Amino acid sequence: MKKFVQIYTGGVSGRNISIPQIEKKLDSMEGHKPDGIIVGWSLEKQIYSYLRDYTNKRGIELYLWFQVLSEFKSLGDFREIETIGGRRLRSAVFDGDEEFSFYCPSHPDTLHHLTDIFETYFSDIAFDGVLLDRIRFPSLAADRNALFACSCPFCMKKLEKRGIGRKEIEKIHMQVKERNSLLCIKEYKNGNYIFDSPELEAYLNARTELITDMVKALAGYFRTKGMKVGLDLFAPFLSLFVGQDYAALSKSADFIKPMLYRHTYTPAGMEYELEGMAGEMAGRMKQIIGMEEGRLTDFMEKELETAGELSSCEIYAGMEIHTVRELPSVSAWSIREGVERMEKRGCRGRIASWNILEASKENLLAFMEGEGR
């Protein structure tokens, strides 16, 4: 199984991470060599240069962790995401400097701004590949109205081609509100939902295409530069609600990293997202999708299997080896248990998420050791 580690250097303005600090953390792996390092997304070139040199000397791949539909607002004139009725969505900040406000995937300038940002700030470094993150609509945990984003004229034009206009979206909006049911969800099986509302089902499926089109274009751009492309995706059971279609997206990728976070109660954390989107019906939703109390590792394993079945590229499981400081920490025991399940499932890779600089040496070693322990 391949092993990748992620290093978070902070948002655009950085976190004043020093090179000796990174060096010390990499040394603490006691000779375990990762197959790849994924780093981003501050604009501090010296960090990338250092890591390129470090990885070249050791035959390790270097990936840029690149944000697609949020985080770079200050670097480009992006069009903010819209929801029906022109309402703006709530955004949130996590982990100090991670900013979750989103922009529209369909506006013709979005792609240009992103490639400009890459050219201006990152293209001097010979990265082997890129991990595309935030390729999604905002999650329902942040704002329930996110279900109806983006409904700007550019997105509507694409949806209308699939027979979904404002009238249809208003109708779905009413259905979801009136029935007061769990988003009309009836069943979840093998990564697919069946809804009580065929209109909602058609809309959610059509909406994924807005994200797929954007990713296809951006992945194509990086491919022409000879770079590999990885995708950071929500767990399969959450993906439809943020516009991610594993099967379609996997055609544009070398690997997918499903964020199968069992512990962290922050964005992309499986329980955090479920409880945020389902609210007081969280218990019912857990029942439908088969997430049993205290058995999140079993659920993770099932979702990992689903991700593999849906995708035509390799799956590198994303597992958190730390969480934000205010929350109970992740144990080395649980990391070992997670790694074992991934090995059992024949997973091709695993990614230590999302910042080894914040993880303890014990946790990092538990992640790196895995097989042959």
Ligand SMILES: [Zn+2]
């Ligand atoms: Zn839009």
